[in-house]
Amino acid sequence: MHRTSFHRRPSRRIAATLTSAAVGVVGLIGLASVPASADGSSAGLALAPLASVDGVKPGGSFQVPGTFANKGTTDLDKVYLSYTVSRGLAPRDLPSNCTRYEIGSFDENPSHSTAVCEFDQTVKAGSVYAPEKALKVDVLDHALYETLRMTVATQDSGGEDGTEETVRGTGPAVKLTELPSTTPVGDDDVNHPDWDSVSLPVTAANTADFQVPVTRLKGRVGDTVSLNAKFTNAGPGWVLSATGHPVAKVLIKMPAGTTVTEPSGACSKVAAGSYSCGLANYWIEEKGSVTYYFKLRIDKVVPGAEGSVRLGVEERPYDKNKKNDSAPILLDVDGAGGSTGGSGSTGGNGSTGGGSTGGSGSTSSTGNSGSSSGSTATGASGSSTTGGGMADTGSGDVLPLTGAAAAILAVGAGAVVVVRRRAARN
Template identity: 45%
Template structure:
């Protein structure tokens, strides 16, 4: 966990990460900037900068690049001598190679903490006069590589006039580009923001959603248990994001919810801490955070007491909650929890591992009714499991 000041700086600099709240909602403010390089005071109400509107970018391909057209207006009354543009990239986007990055730009990595995937920040410094009432844009827009894990991404763009936005302790050292420097160019064809319209005299931020053509395969693993009446047996079932995409929803819904129904004739004597009971033998489970990275795995462990033999007893595990349009393979969204009671008439017998880590079984009969559950909040435990 980072110190509060560092955390607020990240929030101030990286507003717009998918699922994150705005600065206003968090009650946070950016760390105090360095001395102003503008000809007007940063606290002067006559100073200000306003970003132009940028439409969401859809249909980008993993392995390709994405450009986020950026422009701004000096809404103050005096010319500025310097402007900085900062691009904070979510997990599925990367900084350009040094050979492609202009020499007046740098990149670094943000270690956000709390288990959230690292992000990338690119800062470009423009040391030139910026006239009031005129729209400016970089003469060449940056192209950001799209990683194989990209799905629902965001580029948080920030224009700043109050001084260089130095990284905090949770940033890696800045690396400058080696390509020719890029300059700002006037855009006479664009409509400038009205004078005095800046909400903040020092900076402005805007989120640009970027959607990649990609999928993420959410899957569950069931179990097969074996024991006699009166025995207490362990149960382990699991969830995996098999990728290739990572998922953090723009609707801020939980990354995934999982519903479990225990086999008839059993009693849960110990439940997984990420699960809560919603009915007789029924549990709703979540994951560590409101996002899941590609390759993420989570096991749920219970202990079940076998109270009586019920022929064909079978429970279930399945995905529930918000829709998953990114998951096109729905055949592994449900699996069974099979219980064989030894010594009972009709038992199939045979041999398994009692931990039940293995085969996914299809749902049958009333097991599908478990998927009507989903009300209430998932217990959130702020820690990683399985070494993640």
């Protein structure tokens, strides 16, 4: 499956030299494609491929060997091995010659961490090396679809913008061990001879339960009430989708006899009285939730009137419990002589539905939440589509949506900072 990539922001130490460079994906690719060896360096670093890790249990761990070669014609005085991991993974027992950087979520990237290990020893031309002790990586309880990206470089790639914590390793320092020259490694790249990187996909044996609760509304004919429809990832795993595709869609159909006077800014009308709502970004963390705020006017009594909140048809192989993927919106009209019953979250009336309610969580369990008119997100962040502001009657059906496979996370462009820092020095 396609994996998205982290696009690393420049280090604070070189940000001033990059103000004229593009900081988006195109800019990063452009920087990465420039040969980093303007001074005639004849390095030729190449990493061995890493095999995927499938079915590892949360609470378990795996090792990363980190084999690489210097295919150039010049000995190197020093190299750096860095390991960038998605938020479901964590380097363990770091040696004292390694530093871990914790990076908060930004733009379309969730929080992640990078461990950079410095090897201050000669790396001979034509030789193959690996750390004498492989890096151990823990699989955290919320891991699901993860990625580790490894980079070998002649310069330190740590300390990017967004770093919230820096921790020095406390274990015994690790050295490089020379391996037989016949040890298989990948090919070096003439466009960036002084760095190379490979990715390791990791799939944890975990699940994530997406769910929506029952919503109850109550009022009299003529009242304007607030509908607060909620979507939650009950975990235990967190989920990130492919770039350009939402991790989930929430489809809301209003009860008959009502008119939407203020739609949620995170939702788009797809039919009369029906809305398709997205998340604030392309991921949702474990225990993360999103609430969509609407204001409805009760126009008339319609016996048995009932709306619904349900998840879209996107593929979610990690979600084994489908029974809580939909729930009714129950409308009790005072004086109508009947009750729709049910229980769950309460919409209430006269509250702040339809307003702009953003928020931000931490970079650990709650994540970040982007500000979007008419919705509150916890454990998700970014932009969302905005529905219209005209009154809308609750009488239509939600249009079907084409399924989009829920995707998995990749950590990418980790070595671009190396190129940037190299360019800044020149």
